[in-house]
Amino acid sequence: MTLETFFAQLWDDYIAMTPQAQRIHDAFIADGETIINDHVAFRTFDRGPITLSDLEPHLLALGYTRYEPYDFAAKKLRAYGYLPPADDQPRVFLSELKCDELSDSAQRIIDALVAQIDPARVATPDVMWAGRLWDAPSFEDYQALMAESEYAAWLAIIGLRANHFTISVNQFRTYDSVEKVLAKVESLGLGINESGGRIKGSPEVLLEQGSTLADRVEFTFAGGQVEKIPSCYYEFAKRYHGTDGTLYQGFVAASADKIFESTDIRGDRHAG
Template sequence: MTPTDLFQSLWNDYIDRLCPSADKVHQLLEEDEALINDHIALRTFNLAPLGLETLARPFIELGYQACGEYLFESKKLVAKHYEHPDPLQPKVFISELKVAECSAQLQAIVQGLVAQVDERQLTGSDFLFGGRLWELSYADYQVLAAESEYASWLAAHGYGANHFTVNVNQLKHLHEVQQVNDHLRQAGFTINESGGEVKGSPQVLLEQSSTMADKVEVRFSEGSYTIPGGFYEFAKRYPLPDGKLYTGFVAASADKIFESTDSR
């Protein structure tokens, strides 16, 4: 599998299961050439056999390298981002929940989910867009959601791209992130306003925004319920002193982007 194949599979799952509206956003923003995907984001628990490194392995096998580490204390998360030697390949942002820092009730539920995972399911790369590897009750989902939106989202959806990201630098008619927001709002989309519509600034070399997550139907043991799914992000990068565009992430901004999947 090539990086192109993997990201196409991730995209197909994303627009089918997690963020169907992304296809419309894509059409609204695409101009005379294919949109460049700046990065995707993946979520996981830091419990064996899962964990950040497990999700990173298929990308590393395709040539990706770890480039930055991030801490989100209030959300009990750590993250890394990965880049490919080919700068046209999307960056990958992988985060994991530090389960041991959460309540005993959350730990027990998550441990029960992870105990259902067969390590043989984690070979290759198909599990990255395979959804849940466990069964989950809606009652447990609600318990997780009361403490950690991140934990409840991951428990409900399993593995797949939490979001894709349009590279705003590429756009010819919408030069600013705020212009993208305005354009999408006029088309009926809701923009994440947590921390301001535009997170970051030219001073920190990165500006970001995102839609609020789609509401999607998910199967639980008691039946199907509608909950937040994935969202679409937009990023504009600014040049470093050497003229190359900044390729990292800003933790304070990413912290607010996480809230695109909050229930509302």
């Protein structure tokens, strides 16, 4: 699979789950901007056949190289950033939940989900947009996971797919700051994740980020109960040059920690 095909398929799945993304994309194109994707992020469990180490080979086969590790102690996550084979291709951020740090009951819920995965399904790169590889959980199990980890609850219902795409603000001419981009997005009637501030990071740490609040979609849980839950969101990033004159390539853990909250079902409190 070529890198172009990989991201085209990933984008198609993403906008099907995230209608706001196409609206935002088209609005900036209509205003004469060029959209380059800064990075794409994925979530997974560290259990079963879909651990970070199970999924990483698909990225490496596409020419990516592992760059930096990250740890999010409060959210019980570990992650790696990956650099693309060419500068005009997006970076990748792949995180996994440290399930051992959850309660025994939460681990049993997750183990029951990942036990349903056919390992052969993970052997091809299209697993990265396969969605849920297990039966829908009950609403009670979803709530139990939510009480301990929003990340776990989200993953249990949304599955493997791009959690978000990210527009590179560096390529914009008119909307040349993250704040200008967020203002434009708000003018479309969309909410902004304000956890930790509208803009996470700063020129001093060489990266500024902002994001929308995730779209809400109707989901049918086991037993037939239907609830609206968060799906995916759109992010915006501006990178700065370091003292060595090179453009910063990594991620800022403190900022990413707050970006994760774009899918928080309680995230509406951040809308202001």
